[in-house]
Amino acid sequence: MQRRSWIKNTGGLLLGSALPVTIEAANKKPVLRVAHLTDIHIKDKWDAPARFRRCLQHVQDQKPGVDLILNGGDVVFDMNKENLETIKTEWNLWHSIVKAECSIPMHYALGNHDIWWNEDDKGQALYGKKFSLEQLGLSNSYYSFSKNGWKFIVLDSTHLDIDNTWYIGKLGDEQMNWLQQELKATPATMPVCVLSHIPILTATLMVEDHIVNKWTMLGGDMHTDTAKIIDLFYQHKNVKLCLSGHIHLRDKVVYNDVTFICNGAVSGAWWEGNRRQTAPGYGVIDFYADGSFEERYVNY
Template identity: 30%
Template sequence: MKEKVSPITVSKSRRDFIKKIVVGAGGIGVLSVTAKASVIETGLNLPTISDEDTAFYFAHLTDMHVRRQRQGHIGYAACIASVNALETKPDLVLMGGDMAFDGLYNEKEDFIDMIDLFVNASNKLDMPWYGCIGNHDVLGLSSRRKVAIDDPDIGKKLITEATGMPGNYYSFNHNGWHFVVMDTIHEMDTPSGPSYSAKLGEEQLNWLRFDLGANKDMPTVVVIHIAAFCNIGQINGDPEALAMNHMVISDNREFREILERHGVKAVLQGHSHQIE
């Protein structure tokens, strides 16, 4: 790995975009305490984008897990500095979820501190950034929660408000491209209280169908946290690993069919901590 940041170049040519998205390999990865942003060396000879093309750069940061323990907030600050130091500035930064670490198993006050650390560091970016909810970004959706079962902040309220997200899922446009940020943390009730499963759910899938149809004239990039497709079993050489497991959303077939029907250019994923 090269210890540097390489943003992803976006042009309206799908072939160019796919070649470049491979180099990003899921975006910019944050490495432990030092948090150097890095990319995989692929050996690809990328096409040069001419001045006549409408092009821009964006960065994808995922699974930062910001907290005070193990100097996680210091590492993330170094990552932010690396992005700002890029010779060619990204127009925007897409967060891939698990921004803080974590609300499932920690006290509410500690979780709020983690969120504040993340937001304060992210606000030092020289360009706008867009949040995405990960499983560690929610409060108390676990039987091991350390908040009251009727706490009004259980779920996604704290993270969405602190990051300025317009909702759990949303979309926006930039320079002729459409970006969709999805929520793969599906809340549900269990005998032990509020919890979640890895899925989008029919309500969100219906929203996605409408959103993509309403923006059909623009090329689209979708951001999710828990992956729709993940070869973690192959990566780990585990012959017992199931293709459908907790590392992927359970309604990925319906999701894929929507993406294919609307010609979505790319999906950026997180959660597995693997570059695929």
């Protein structure tokens, strides 16, 4: 607005080719404003409910207003080996806060902590991802939707490792095929934003306390099928932005003109302050019709 009124006030002074360019830049308006909230880890402890309410208020106070929220997963504190009663309590708390405090539509990706994994519970009806999918009213753990000219692809990063004992970041064959078909079916002119819990590509894992002579990365920390996904994106230049969480650190990596953002965590260091230099926060992204975007990480 400031820039516009400046143009208006000095309009008579702008001559020649400078005028149309300046007006075009000033008129560029986002088609969509999104808040990316990840790793909320809700639990009735550490004052987390009150702090999350404050965060939701902060999101809803943004001007211009936020059109939709992308929830990057780790919605509840931890389901993995918890008993069902604790899990239900965390989800009930989640629903009560969101119902009372949030009027913006929310789309969810599943995080590794939103999965109920315990050897003893195998065979139970709500085992694995079923409990969370039911809570969120989702029929599948990966899906897509379109909004105001952008396509959003929500991925499910968390799958059992080859030895079936713990998780790693990957899509698996079925989801990879689906992603290929999904991108093929999307018009090349339609920009795409991808949401995953585990980062497809991140530099945060190289921030270590000690000097190393060999980097080691766990398959659970970043996607293990990164090269395959990047090869696929390279064939579809309309893939512009990939959002993730999981590490609770904030970084931005640009590779082949695709921007990969690991967007910190609403819970910071699991509600106990900052995780290294990243304070509790969330991402605000303005999407434009031409496939460009502007983004920032906001502390609330």
